[in-house]
Amino acid sequence: MQLAAGPAGRSGGVPGGRGVQAIERFAQYLSRNGLKMTRERRALLDHVLSVRGHFDVDDLLVRLRKAGLGVSRATLYRNLPRLVDSGLIHKVEMARGQARYELMLGRHHHDHMICLGCGTILEFESALVERIQEEVCRRKKFVMTGHSHQIRGYCEACAGAARSSGPAGKHR
Numbered sequence: 001m002q003l004a005a006g007p008a009g010r011s012g013g014v015p016g017g018r019g020v021q022a023i024e025r026f027a028q029y030l031s032r033n034g035l036k037m038t039r040e041r042r043a044l045l046d047h048v049l050s051v052r053g054h055f056d057v058d059d060l061l062v063r064l065r066k067a068g069l070g071v072s073r074a075t076l077y078r079n080l081p082r083l084v085d086s087g088l089i090h091k092v093e094m095a096r097g098q099a100r101y102e103l104m105l106g107r108h109h110h111d112h113m114i115c116l117g118c119g120t121i122l123e124f125e126s127a128l129v130e131r132i133q134e135e136v137c138r139r140k141k142f143v144m145t146g147h148s149h150q151i152r153g154y155c156e157a158c159a160g161a162a163r164s165s166g167p168a169g170k171h172r
Contacts, residue, residue: 019049022088022105029086043069044079048089054100054121092121095152111149117158 026045027037047063048055057076064071080101083089092100095116111129113122129149137144153159 018105022049026083026086026088029082033082035082040069040071040075041079041082043067043071044076045083045088048083048101048103049105051103054092054102056098056100090148093148093150094119111151113151113153113155115155115158116152117154117161120155122155 023037023042023045026041030037030041043064044060047060047067051060051063057073057080060076061071061073080089080091084091084101088103088105089101090104092102092112092114094100094114100121110123110125113124114120115122133144133147133149136142
């Protein structure tokens with residue numbers, strides 16, 4: 001996880017007015033769902049906006065506690081799905097039921113390759129993959145509203161380590 005420089009509590013990872021746009025978007029989402037922008041939700045959003053790359057609950061909890069904020073793990077687990085539902089972040093399902101998240105504000109669609117050895121997430125875009133998915137949907141008369149494409153396997157370093165240590169089946 002790469003963190004943006006800057007004081008805690010500020011939207012340092014989001015340039016220009018996009019931090020304000022995110023706050024307004026999340027506040028509108030909360031209001032539509034009968035919820036309020038609490039101090040904890042605002043602190044969570046500010047810290048999510050300052051993260052560059054993928055992060056998990058533990059990363060975020062450590063970051064919030066280092067900033068002197070007493071946000072609980074339960075608060076994160078209750079509110080990260082709300083940030084996902086609002087469209088501000090995306091959840092990436094990892095192996096063994098783990099999840100990582102990434103800020104989507106100002107970003108476009110992309111897919112992921114997830115290393116089962118070290119947990120690295122590589123992002124990629126492919127117009128060909130997108131066209132194939134659309135064609136499959138047309139043939140099956142299926143109306144696609146979105147998708148999440150993840151390829152699981154081993155990055156170059158982990159695949160190399162597996163080859164040098166013996167049969168591929170024995171790798172982590």
